[in-house]
Amino acid sequence: MNGSRTARQHRVTSETDITLAISLDGGGGADVDSGIGFFDHMLTALAKHGGFDLTLRCQGDLHIDGHHTVEDIGIALGKAFSEAIGDKRGITRFGHALVPLDEALSEVVVDISGRPYLAWNVTFPRDRIGEMDTELFEEFFRAFAMSASVALHVTNKAGRNAHHIAESGFKAFARALRMAVAIDPRAQGAIPSTKGVL
16 A cells, blocks of 8 residues: 555455455555456456555355445445545545546546535446446445545446446546545645535
8 A cells, every 4th residue: 555545444244244445645556356347347447547556355245146245345445435535634625527438428526525425327228247237336336425425426428338338437436536535735734615624
């Protein structure tokens, strides 16, 4: 892990056992094993394009389905993100990205506000990508938003290929988070809110 804004989480339930570590000021390195191949691909893209270092191991009840694994990773990642960002002094706070992948185009807007919310405007042309149910993407983003206490708007603007839709969404998410957590030199270490707290 590089940088000082780091956090670790170990979440254990009767359904999953998750260990992860994140550095917000890393180099985009990922070493992830969720047990779901396509989800690993998306988490790797998140780290790479967010400029985060991410390590993750999950043992989940995949003999049932992927729901608990994906949702619990979202919870653990959101908590780690919140811990790593600390009191939010000097951050940009808002981030947005519009990212294409061939015919697909996704937009993500984030506010590290302390008020959790997810607006989800994404549909997929098929129910599965590899072994992952596409409905689980919404569960991941909701779990992350609630656990990280961020407002998150995810919108797919174009796309026919489910893989492209998902990947453009994760890359847009990564770039929006990267912008939002960046240190704004003009903020001079202040909390980016008229309330004085986030």
